Amino acid sequence: MIKLLKIEWLKIKSYTGFILLSSFFALGVVTSNYIVFMFKKNVLDKVKASELLFSGSPFDFDMVWKTVSYYSSYFLMLPALLLVILMSNEFSYKTHRQNIIDGWSRFEFLKVKLALALVFALASTLVVIMTALVFGATSGSPFSVNGFENIGYFLLKAVTYNMIAILISLLTKKSGVAIALFFIYTIFENGVSLLLFFLAVKLKKDNHLDLGNLGNYLPMNASDGLLTSPFEQFSGMARNIIPADNNKLVLACALIYIVIFYFWSKRKMMRSDL
Amino acid sequence: MAILHIDNLTKNYKSVKALDRVSFTVPAKTVFGILGPNGSGKTTLLGIVMDVIKASAGTYTWAGNEGSANDFRKKIGTLLETPNFYHYLTAEKNLQIAAKIKGRGEADIEKVLKIVNLYERKDSKFNTFSLGMKQRLAIASALLGDPDILVFDEPTNGLDPAGIAEIRELIKELYKGGKTIIMASHILDEVEKVCTHVAIIQKGILKTVGSVADLMNTSAVNADVNCLIELSAADNATLKNILQQLEGIASITEVDSDLHIACNDKITGETLNRFCFDKGITLNKLHVKRKTLETRFLEITGKQSDK
Structure with missing residues (x-):
C-alpha cells in the first residue's frame, strides 16, 4: 500500500489544485476558530447575560476538542472537493485506463484512492488536533483529553465525505458533473434532513414518539449529527420539544454508510468499462 | 508459442454488437496487425485484453496466463487509443509514474525519450505538447522496461510523415529484435508495410486472419x-x-x-x-x-x- 501511495503522491504533489485546496483547508480551520475565539472574548464575554449560558470558554480544555472539531468540520468540503477533482481528472484524461494498462489491477486503482481518502481525513484531523492544542493552550486551562471523542467524530465525518466524493466521481466520471452533483447532493440532503427533523418534532409533540432526529440517519448528516455546536446550550432550552440525540444509532448509521459506499464503489470499479 | 489467444470474444453495447465471437491467436515474435475500418471493434478488442473493457462473453489468455493477470500486463508496453498522461506533469514525471506502476526502474526513461526524440522536451509539461509529441511520449512509455510484447493502437495517429516513417522503422527494428507487436490500424498501407500477420475485422466480425503473405496469395x-x-x-x-x-x-x-x-x-x-x-x-x-x-x-x- 505504501508503494501505491508513493505513486499517488507523485501524481498529486505538483498539482496546483492540491496545494491550493489543502492550504485553504488549513487556513479555514485556523481562521474560523480564531474568529469564534475572538467573538467569544470580545463580544460574548462583555455581555453579562452570557454567563448564564456558558460556564468557561469553549476553548478551555475539555470543550476545545468539541469547539474546534465542530467549526473545522465546515471546511471538510474542501478535501472532499479535492478528491472529486483528482478522481474525475483521472477519468477525464483517461489516466485511470493507463494506470491499469500499465499493470495496476482495477482494485489497486480503487484501493489507492480509498487510501488517499483516509490519508486526507487523517491529515485534516491532525490539523484539527494541532489547532485545538494551540487554542487550548492559549486559553490557559489545564490539559485534558476529556471530549477527545469529538476528534474521532471529526475523523468519521471526514472519511464519510471523502467516501461520498469517491463514489460520486466513480458514478459520474466527469469533473464538472461530479463537483456539481456533490454540492447538489449536500444541499438536497440538508433539505431532506430539515424536513425529517420537523417530522421528528411533530411525532414527539403529537404522538409522544421520540425516534431521535430522523435527519441524522441520512448519509452525510449521520456523521454531521455527531458533531454538535459548543453553544448547544441555546438548543438545550428547547430540549423538551426537540427529539433526543441517539448518538449510538447515528454512529452506527455513519459506519454502515461507509461500508455501503465502499462496496458500491468497488462494484462500480470492478464491473464497468473504463 | 502463442502470445495471445482470444476465444469467442463478444462485446455488446446495448443493441450494438461491437465484437461478435472473435477468435484468433497471436504467434510469438510477429508483427500482428488488427485491421479494420473505423468503428470495426479494434480498440474494443484491445481494451478487453488490457482489462479496461469488460467482455460480454468469451475469454482471452496472455501467453498461457488465464484472465487479466495484472503482473503480466506490467510486462507489456501498450498505447491504447489516445496518449493518456497527467496534463500538469512533465514528460519525465509522467514516465516516472508509468515506470513505477510497471515495477521497472527509472534508468531507461532517458533512453526511451531519446528513441522518440523527446529528450530535449523532458521537462516540458504534457499539456504543452502537440498531438504528435503526445503520441511519441505514449510510444516512449510503452517502450519502458524493454518489454517483449508491445500493443499499439493506431501508433502513427497525429504524426507527421517523417514521424510516421520513424515509428514504422522502430516497429520493424523491434520485430527484428525478437519482440511481438500487436498493432491495430485502419491504415492499410501501414499494416502492409510493417505487419507479418493480420486479422481483418469488420463490424465486430473477424473476416480473416493469417500471415500477410498467405492472405495476399489466397x-x-x-x-x-x-x-x-x-x-x-x-x-x-x-x-x-x-x-x-x-x-x-x-x-x-x-x-x-x-x-x-x-x-x-x-x-x-x-x-x-x-x-x-x-x-x-x-x-x-x-x-x-x-x-x-x-x-x-x-x-x-x-x-x-x-x-
Missing part, C-alpha cells in the same frame, strides 16, 4: 484475384451493371466517385477500356494497381465504411 472469392482497378464514367451505375457481365471480376466497390474492382490479371487496362467502349461507356478514369492489401481488404470487406 482469395476467398477467386484464387486469381491480384489486381485493383480504379475507374469511373459519367454514369457509374450503368458502368457497374456492365462490369458485372465481365468475367474475372471478384468484387466491385463504390468509393467516392469511383468504382474499385478487384480482378485477376487477365483483365488489363486495355481490355477493360475496350469492353466499356464497346458497350457504349466512355471512361473518364482508369487506374490499374498491383495487388495490395487494399485489394484484398476491399475484396473481404466489400463496403466503403462501417458507418
Whole structure:
C-alpha cells in the first residue's frame, strides 16, 4: 500500500489544485476558530447575560476538542472537493485506463484512492488536533483529553465525505458533473434532513414518539449529527420539544454508510468499462 | 508459442454488437496487425485484453496466463487509443509514474525519450505538447522496461510523415529484435508495410486472419484475384451493371466517385477500356494497381465504411 501511495503522491504533489485546496483547508480551520475565539472574548464575554449560558470558554480544555472539531468540520468540503477533482481528472484524461494498462489491477486503482481518502481525513484531523492544542493552550486551562471523542467524530465525518466524493466521481466520471452533483447532493440532503427533523418534532409533540432526529440517519448528516455546536446550550432550552440525540444509532448509521459506499464503489470499479 | 489467444470474444453495447465471437491467436515474435475500418471493434478488442473493457462473453489468455493477470500486463508496453498522461506533469514525471506502476526502474526513461526524440522536451509539461509529441511520449512509455510484447493502437495517429516513417522503422527494428507487436490500424498501407500477420475485422466480425503473405496469395472469392482497378464514367451505375457481365471480376466497390474492382490479371487496362467502349461507356478514369492489401481488404470487406 505504501508503494501505491508513493505513486499517488507523485501524481498529486505538483498539482496546483492540491496545494491550493489543502492550504485553504488549513487556513479555514485556523481562521474560523480564531474568529469564534475572538467573538467569544470580545463580544460574548462583555455581555453579562452570557454567563448564564456558558460556564468557561469553549476553548478551555475539555470543550476545545468539541469547539474546534465542530467549526473545522465546515471546511471538510474542501478535501472532499479535492478528491472529486483528482478522481474525475483521472477519468477525464483517461489516466485511470493507463494506470491499469500499465499493470495496476482495477482494485489497486480503487484501493489507492480509498487510501488517499483516509490519508486526507487523517491529515485534516491532525490539523484539527494541532489547532485545538494551540487554542487550548492559549486559553490557559489545564490539559485534558476529556471530549477527545469529538476528534474521532471529526475523523468519521471526514472519511464519510471523502467516501461520498469517491463514489460520486466513480458514478459520474466527469469533473464538472461530479463537483456539481456533490454540492447538489449536500444541499438536497440538508433539505431532506430539515424536513425529517420537523417530522421528528411533530411525532414527539403529537404522538409522544421520540425516534431521535430522523435527519441524522441520512448519509452525510449521520456523521454531521455527531458533531454538535459548543453553544448547544441555546438548543438545550428547547430540549423538551426537540427529539433526543441517539448518538449510538447515528454512529452506527455513519459506519454502515461507509461500508455501503465502499462496496458500491468497488462494484462500480470492478464491473464497468473504463 | 502463442502470445495471445482470444476465444469467442463478444462485446455488446446495448443493441450494438461491437465484437461478435472473435477468435484468433497471436504467434510469438510477429508483427500482428488488427485491421479494420473505423468503428470495426479494434480498440474494443484491445481494451478487453488490457482489462479496461469488460467482455460480454468469451475469454482471452496472455501467453498461457488465464484472465487479466495484472503482473503480466506490467510486462507489456501498450498505447491504447489516445496518449493518456497527467496534463500538469512533465514528460519525465509522467514516465516516472508509468515506470513505477510497471515495477521497472527509472534508468531507461532517458533512453526511451531519446528513441522518440523527446529528450530535449523532458521537462516540458504534457499539456504543452502537440498531438504528435503526445503520441511519441505514449510510444516512449510503452517502450519502458524493454518489454517483449508491445500493443499499439493506431501508433502513427497525429504524426507527421517523417514521424510516421520513424515509428514504422522502430516497429520493424523491434520485430527484428525478437519482440511481438500487436498493432491495430485502419491504415492499410501501414499494416502492409510493417505487419507479418493480420486479422481483418469488420463490424465486430473477424473476416480473416493469417500471415500477410498467405492472405495476399489466397482469395476467398477467386484464387486469381491480384489486381485493383480504379475507374469511373459519367454514369457509374450503368458502368457497374456492365462490369458485372465481365468475367474475372471478384468484387466491385463504390468509393467516392469511383468504382474499385478487384480482378485477376487477365483483365488489363486495355481490355477493360475496350469492353466499356464497346458497350457504349466512355471512361473518364482508369487506374490499374498491383495487388495490395487494399485489394484484398476491399475484396473481404466489400463496403466503403462501417458507418
